[in-house]
Amino acid sequence: MQHAAAGPDLTKLAVVAPFILAIILYLVAPFLTTRVKIVLQRQVEEDAKRHGVTAYSSVPGYLRPQMIDDYVEFVADAVQIVPATLVPVLGAVLAIAADVGVSIDILISVLAVALAVVVNVLVLSRPASDYVSRKWHGYSIVTAFGITINACCIALILAFG
Amino acid sequence: MSNNCEVRMDSPAGLVIETAITSPSGSCRVDSKDPASHIVQIHNRTLIPYAIMIKSECETPYIRYGHAEEMADSWRAQVFVPPRPDTGGSSQVILSSVLTCTSASINEHIRISVSISPLDSEDTAPAVIDSALLLVETLG
Numbered sequence: 599m600q601h602a603a604a605g606p607d608l609t610k611l612a613v614v615a616p617f618i619l620a621i622i623l624y625l626v627a628p629f630l631t632t633r634v635k636i637v638l639q640r641q642v643e644e645d646a647k648r649h650g651v652t653a654y655s656s657v658p659g660y661l662r663p664q665m666i667d668d669y670v671e672f673v674a675d676a677v678q679i680v681p682a683t684l685v686p687v688l689g690a691v692l693a694i695a696a697d698v699g700v701s702i703d704i705l706i707s708v709l710a711v712a713l714a715v716v717v718n719v720l721v722l723s724r725p726a727s728d729y730v731s732r733k734w735h736g737y738s739i740v741t742a743f744g745i746t747i748n749a750c751c752i753a754l755i756l757a758f759g
Numbered sequence: 760m761s762n763n764c765e766v767r768m769d770s771p772a773g774l775v776i777e778t779a780i781t782s783p784s785g786s787c788r789v790d791s792k793d794p795a796s797h798i799v800q801i802h803n804r805t806l807i808p809y810a811i812m813i814k815s816e817c818e819t820p821y822i823r824y825g826h827a828e829e830m831a832d833s834w835r836a837q838v839f840v841p842p843r844p845d846t847g848g849s850s851q852v853i854l855s856s857v858l859t860c861t862s863a864s865i866n867e868h869i870r871i872s873v874s875i876s877p878l879d880s881e882d883t884a885p886a887v888i889d890s891a892l893l894l895v896e897t898l899g
Contacts, residue, residue, distance in 0.1 A: 659771055659877035659886050664806030664842070668773070727773030731804035733847040 617748040624744040672726035675740040686710035698759035763894035773805035790898040808878040815871040822867040860897035
């Protein structure tokens with residue numbers, strides 16, 4: 599009787615796939631935000647011309663295009679904290695169906711929700727410019743949180759699932 | 760900041776202005792033998808450059824700016840603060856002036872006022888004005 603050659607654990611690969619996809623989305627997020635800011639800048643410039651504004655020296659500081667850029671980046675990150683938490687929780691639910699240990703699933707869900715609450719408070723307590731200025735190689739606090747939590751979920755499932 | 764001689768001024772979001780009196784003689788103390796420094800630190804985390812006017816006046820008789828040979832009862836400075844670097848972080852400007860005293864006293868006051876405007880603003884009135892009182896003990 600021939601035994602089939604050992605292959606990759608496709609069940610575990612399927613379980614961690616959502617987390618891998620989430621990490622990829624977080625890695626490309628800065629480029630997506632930059633694209634939106636460029637489009638918005640063009641719209642603001644066109645609207646300014648229509649309103650007869652030729653120089654921004656008459657615009658209050660908090661409404662200048664540079665501040666709008668920061669507001670956009672802040673909002674783009676702040677609104678995705680809660681939805682992004684659903685990915686690890688959903689991954690944990692799928693992991694139950696794939697017979698990964700229930701304790702691992704509960705740990706993942708609790709960790710994701712707890713960290714999301716902390717990050718939400720941290721982000722919303724800061725002014726937009728202050729938050730946007732605190733980046734590492736273009737990646738923000740929210741992006742770092744998202745990549746970290748999903749990477750931890752992958753590690754937990756592969757190690758103990 | 761909780762000391763009577765350390766204050767954070769009101770400023771637009773992303774711009775932080777902190778003022779403090781530092782001295783080898785101890786917190787909030789000025790000694791004529793070891794002059795203290797009145798320091799203003801400005802951190803700008805926005806993409807807007809600012810023009811900031813600082814006016815600091817000694818409101819009581821025994822605290823003064825400068826050294827014993829040449830003292831003044833006020834200190835004025837105008838500073839241009841660049842926007843934050845493209846890579847993130849903040850741009851910083853630090854100003855300081857020497858403080859000395861002519862006699863011992865426990866309730867000396869310095870009133871510092873700042874007016875802040877975006878650079879190249881067409882408005883003649885500044886965007887933000889704030890003032891604060893610093894309390895100092897002079898040792899003579």
